[in-house]
Amino acid sequence: MPLVILTGYPCSGLTYRAKQLASLIEKAQDEIFASSESSSPVTLKSRYKVHVVPSHDGSHPRTVYDHARTEKEARGVAYARAKRALTRDSIVLLDGMNYIKGWRYQLWCETKAAGTTCCVVHVGTPIDQCVANNDARLKRQAQTGDPESPETASSAPGEVQFTDDEEPYPSDLLNNLIFRYEEPSTHSRWDKPLFTVPWEDKEPPVADIFQALTGVLPSAETSTDTPVSGLTESLASSTLSEAASTTTTGRAFGRGQSLRPKIIPHQATVQAVATDSGALYAMEKRTSAIVTAVRTFTQSSSSAEEALAQSIDSRGIAIDVPGASIPILVPAHLATTGTTDELAGAGGILALPKLQRLRRQWITLNRQYIGHGHGAGTGGLSDDQIPDAFVRFLNSNISGEDADA
Structure with missing residues (x-):
């Protein structure tokens, strides 16, 4: 039932990263259950089902952000979908910008009320690259008339490539959403643990994310062989050290060891005891x-x-x-x-x-x-x-x- 909140600028590759992270989490679970060697008895008790909850569909296109009422309705639909998927044996990835910090706080409170963990994955695509991705979508839509016709997008040789079949934003709306975006911060408790995935990285730090959610560190083979940027490495290491300081002292990292933080409900999420009606x-x-x-x-x-x-x-x-x-x-x-x-x-x-x-x-x-x-x-x-x-x-x-x- 852990929740992964993806956030980033529009057209930053959020849907691609959500699908990629879901695939890597499934692979991490395969390796954990397939491996028979473990230095610690702490491991997964059962396999997690991975759900990717989209923020948009045919009834809620990207133009919902033009008006506050339609945007609120779309967020309500995404919230209901994520809440339904938050079960004891599920990992939910909420795909979307999730650009409002108050909205991320609401999701964080929901996970606290459910007694589960939550993390934020910031897709750190530069603004220029987001604009270029949206322009490519607009160009494809003008040429083919089909905004969902797949196309391989790339910013430069050697950088990450992905199949782009998403709907474009109107240019004015894109600039407006970029201006309104509220970046996650490690100073906010509802944005922690925070993992930043730069545009140049081929894969997100799935091992660290999986450990923050479940408390179990997958084997080293699960992580990508590509070097992780200094920003991502520092954020991940600070997150893990913080988790370790809140759960145990002097414990070394290793496969199968549990560092899952203890979930402590607070007044905003604890349901009041029912009072006798008489x-x-x-x-x-x-x-x-x-x-x-x-x-x-x-x-x-x-x-x-x-x-x-x-x-x-x-x-x-x-x-x-x-x-x-x-x-x-x-x-x-x-x-x-x-x-x-x-x-x-x-x-x-x-x-x-x-x-x-x-x-x-x-x-x-x-x-x-x-x-x-x-x-x-x-x-x-x-x-x-x-x-x-x-x-x-x-x-x-x-x-x-x-x-x-």
Whole structure:
């Protein structure tokens, strides 16, 4: 289920590199399973299926970039295709410019949520070469009338050659997309590990890419014999050293050794625990029953002096309420110092408007807690804990202390 995000200028050979990388990954897996010699027990448990997910098709041609709405729709289709292909035993190569860093961040978050690895392969074709490739496509389209007629493209003798059967961009659109391109950077966590493949390189560093995705380094024969440019070599070596520093210490590179980084989910990708749908109803029901019990008590003992005389608790007026193991306690010094001797009268210490206001305040505080994904089993209140928590809240407010709900 690892994801490879290809990015680069338009007409930089992205589709060619995607197909080439898919073929090299298949070859690397063939060599791993065919080889019986291994210095480490760490190897692939099963074979990965390799999927190349295109960003364009007949319904979404390259002209979708002319308008923000059509471009957004095309990205949504590519996102859905990549997400469907991200299974436990698949490697997905997302072909396309992927030129917006926010879009690459969205894909990175998707891989984090899936608990898998991700890397970015930057096809580093120069702008002049991209323009030349697009001009060749426009010329072929003008001559044959078929934009998908295959043609072998090459910038100069000795440089990489590939069969170009892609649709061209209008010249104005090509220049616009090149201007809008946001290059990947090793300073962005969603662009790491980053591998740059220059136009002159015949093959991408498939061994390093495969190790970054799976943690298994293929045999040396898998890598290309052509020299890799200094930029690519430095980026690959820094990526591997970073992966090694985050997973193990002092481990030498070798075939079959695992250096796959540990995937740590973060708040943006962790799905909140489902909350009990009846949690709020239980709070409403149980707190309402407590307020009703207090109201019944004040009707039978309306005077504070009478209630103190009948109380069996020396600390003050104790009111037993349903479901709570502790009573509501009105301290003696507060029961007799109110503006009125009536417990439920206007300004009384147990006046109904005051109790209802405290009840709404307590429910509001706990509703915010529930709304953030907390509920049963995650530190929230169970049904049996609600009465005691609400009684403690009332007691702290009645006595004038800080509430601890």
